[in-house]
């Protein structure tokens with residue numbers, strides 16, 4: 001029993017470790033990520049401060065401090081940035097498929113989906129440690145962001161961040177699985193990034209979206225990526241709202257994982273492994 | 277007759293960065309890089325005449341690709357010089373490029389997502405080939421290489437052998453006077469290798485194309501290249517007739533057999549008496565690998581072995597390139 | 613090689629590359645729609661931001677849109693007709709140079725034809741339209757001076773993008789990390805096109821030195837308000853020329869040091 005469990009878990013731990021190490025080899029990329037994320041946070045702060053000072057609508061939604069906290073925090077945990085590196089992995093998976101190397105994955109005694117999730121978890125943890133945490137410290141010291149609203153909010157923020165990551169991976173996985181059928185997914189990928197930035201809350205606080213877009217955003221999974229965790233961190237959700245937000249997030253995570261499984265089961269027998 | 281290719285005293289030293297050892301080696305290497313010199317070619321000279329098919333032979337790392345890249349004008353030598361069709365291929369790169377073609381075995385010049393015909397169409401404009409010339413050459417290449425069924429099939433769905441035939445066609449599209457093929461047979465099976473060999477012989481005969489074919493496999497050049505240039509560690513080991521090379525430096529063959537359980541010792545001592553130059557090794561008492569001193573003796577030894585009771589699984593192996601090189605160096609250079 | 617032949621080669625290159633997406637009928641439509649969503653949403657973002665305010669640090673919505681569109685149009689234009697500049701590292705690092713150098717055309721021309729991507733062309737057209745709409749709304753096409761200044765803005769931005777991209781991708785010949793820098797630039801890129809004067813001073817200096825601001829803010833503010841915003845917009849073209857020249861010099865250096873790769877398969 002224990003042995004069977006170990007044997008079924010160990011390969012994924014191995015995948016996680018191997019990917020984590022390869023992230024270390026790409027550390028320069030993460031360093032650049034820090035710089036770029038820092039600069040974008042500074043620019044977004046200026047932009048939104050300028051908007052804030054000129055708009056009463058925005059002023060009623062946020063104080064200027066809150067505005068800054070939201071914008072900076074949303075850049076720190078911006079899964080589109082993490083997605084930037086993640087994207088490399090998605091592209092990697094896609095080009096493996098296009099070039100037929102995916103055959104190597106298919107003969108391994110591992111579940112394809114779990115292997116991908118394990119890879120992406122490694123990238124996510126690496127990015128959180130190497131990019132997210134230092135940025136958080138810097139901006140915390142400068143005083144642009146506060147501590148979590150309360151210890152409970154801090155813990156729930158982590159729970160929510162985990163769900164955000166699962167949602168992100170679910171979306172990535174759908175793209176990879178689609179790539180099995182159609183080999184040209186560049187556009188879909190770009191559209192995802194744009195949707196994620198506009199509807200996920202890293203460019204605009206969801207609460208400020210105009211009515212129609214707000215309606216769209218609330219039925220799509222993207223808001224689970226950035227908006228929900230930041231909102232929890234800042235303590236703007238409480239009571240029933242908080243529970244509901246977390247439930248929606250985890251619901252999306254599960255739904256996307258199941259959808260990935262089903263689509264994979266459908267696509268798998270039709271996979272063409274291209275020329276030798 | 278003016279030679280097509282002249283290589284004189286060619287040498288090439290690469291400078292490669294070496295990572296320092298240790299945990300923070302990458303950082304120290306980043307700040308103060310350390311370089312090592314790699315001598316890829318050393319005083320290499322040979323000439324190729326128009327219409328010749330020359331095999332550039334050598335083990336991995338011998339400097340074959342380096343030689344071809346210098347000849348194609350892709351990189352510069354550190355010493356010596358080359359002249360290709362009377363030009364310096366690096367200085368007069370564009371003029372040179374018009375008249376040469378190349379296949380680099382590990383790379384592709386076909387657009388991966390499209391059928392080969394589209395890559396050919398693009399190359400037609402790159403080389404500014406007229407419509408009639410293009411059609412005529414296409415027809416010839418299609419029939420010689422058997423491309424009919426492949427032209428409209430997406431490259432990514434081709435097998436390696438099929439793709440290589442298309443790569444080769446792409447190199448001959450503009451009727452080059454000289455074509456370099458750098459290890460085009462890597463990974464191909466015997467049948468595909470023979471098809472390529474036959475094609476090269478035919479096209480060279482038909483259009484008087486000069487061909488330089490590099491490989492690390494002796495059997496690739498048999499029946500294709502009357503002449504070989506053998507290099508090892510960047511130096512010339514042999515330059516001349518392939519028949520001469522095989523006759524003088526590849527005389528040794530090895531014969532492998534399963535010996536009978538009884539009488540093996542008498543058999544071996546009998547063989548050693550009749551052919552004193554014969555060497556042998558015995559693996560686990562089952563295999564005897566004998567090295568037979570010359571080609572004529574092979575037949576004789578084989579006959580004796582086959583007529584002995586209990587001998588099974590007889591196999592005569594081709595000479596190994598490494599042995600040929602050792603031999604060629606040991607006996608010095610033939611004159612011509 | 614003469615100019616008509618190069619043009620023919622280019623046109624044929626575009627036709628050939630368009631066949632690639634055409635291979636995948638279904639998702640080509642998806643891709644086109646997706647690219648439009650991608651681009652549309654980024655422009656839409658400006659629209660949303662401006663739904664709260666009348667002006668951003670004194671700049672109207674169309675003015676900001678024009679700054680964006682100018683830089684992005686130039687960038688995609690360069691990426692579609694001179695795709696090589698952003699891909700030079702593939703040539704230096706992944707051995708594509710070998711085949712490029714045996715062609716009887718300049719390496720840059722061959723590689724640009726080879727690297728041409730229809731989606732870049734599509735994006736360039738998209739931003740040309742956005743820029744034109746903004747210019748019409750701003751009444752720029754009614755004054756000859758504005759038209760000239762707008763033309764200068766496009767030209768300087770194109771030169772700058774040519775230079776910036778070539779500089780970084782040919783830096784790959786020395787610095788194996790240049791690819792990483794390139795990724796950084798790509799992701800930073802779209803955020804560096806807002807009116808410079810709303811940013812903190814150090815960033816303003818930074819974006820002037822790494823001459824991003826010369827692709828959008830400086831030349832466009834000159835075209836919009838020639839009376840008050842002469843400096844440093846007037847320098848855009850010389851800066852563009854200088855950056856392009858420096859990058860060509862870098863490329864030449866890198867190119868003359870090119871030693872190809874060993875025989876191991878790079879893929």
Ligand SMILES: Nc1ncnc2c1ncn2[C@@H]1O[C@H](COP(=O)(O)OP(=O)(O)O)[C@@H](O)[C@H]1O
Pocket residue numbers: 290291292314315316334335336337338339340341342343871872873874875
């Ligand atoms: N670009 C390069 N940089 C550094 N060393 C190289 C490079 N290309 C080849 N070499 C070295 O030069 C030697 C000869 O290589 P090559 O010409 O590729 O051999 P071959 O094609 O015969 O296998 C090898 O030791 C190889 O490691």
Ligand SMILES: [Mg+2]
Pocket residue numbers: 340341342458459875
């Ligand atoms: Mg080689």
